[in-house]
Amino acid sequence: MNTVPDIVYALSTSDSAVEQRLRERLATAAAESGLLDVAYRTLDTPIGSLLLASTDRGLVRVAFPRQDHDAVLQSLSEQISPRILRAPARLDVAAREIEEYFCGERTKFDLPLDLRLSKGFRRSVLGCLVDIEYGHTASYAAVAKAAGSPRAVRAVGTACALNPLPVVVPCHRVVRSDGSMGRYAGGPEAKSILLTLEAAA
Template sequence: MSETTDLFPIEDGAMADLRSRLTEQAGESGLLDVAHRTIDSPVGRLLLATTERGLVRVAFEREGFDEVLASLATRISPRVLEAPRRLDAVAAELEEYFAGTRHSFDLPLDHSLSSGFRQRVQRHLPDIGYGHTRSYAEVAELVGNPKAVRAVGTACATNPLPVVVPCHRVLRSDGSLGGYIGGPEAKTTLLQLEHAA
């Protein structure tokens, strides 16, 4: 027996329009808690996810998009849908950033995936200006806990909003890269893009 799509083929444009209308209806009905989309960038494909509060997750492809979406469904809500339009403003600001015309982001952020000291560090990271870097030790001092250098490293490594919350601007005391959720190549690319000292 043939599938319905064989009997009544749906053009790609019509399918995209139907998906878009269903997503919009889900949002209007309160059935959409986490909207997501992917974009291409100089550091590879990125997954973007947002809640009503703001951008909640930026993920590198190497993290596994399916795993990231499953984690969002577990930690925030199972009502996760692809809804590209909801992330148009985020995509536009990232495009400007990668083009070198934007040096800071003006996006509402949802920090609910972090808590305690990690969140405190992550909220401080945007204070490190475009084109500048700080060491893990300097960040520990700036957030009021100079002995928490390793904890700062952990906060950077678990940052759910890389690029937008610029953990790539934090280096080891000797100036070497340190770890990065997107990998050393992505961290190098971002620092070169910003001409970071």
């Protein structure tokens, strides 16, 4: 009987070809046996190596290097399931769309999303963020109003900071009322790169 360890993750990108094939076989066997609840991979981008994670519902997490990928994986194992495995193939479509975005070839993502990590007002804010069009920005106050709570400007800032799907759910498009960028989970340089990329399109 095949079994998969409860938590299986390693972020090394220096695996040999044999190790990569073994990982792929393990991921395939785990998925076919219903033992793979969270698949993940990393993706090199202009704003650093992003961690991508998905469930059978869709993309569930995108994390920046500064958020500590190992800590994010540990959190996913606690919040969703300990049956987590590096399985890049499951995230091929997500990786391709994000690469197309950074190449200026995509302005909207067509990915199924698993939003279970956000609840209540924060979930409502995420719904408003996807309505901010590529190349445009909205103030925290405008997002608060769109989410149905005009006075909840600070709560919108918190929702953006805790957005589990940055880049794909574009919290980088939310700025202060005076036009300044405000804070960003990926850091000010990452936010600037994203806004500059979209402005240049």
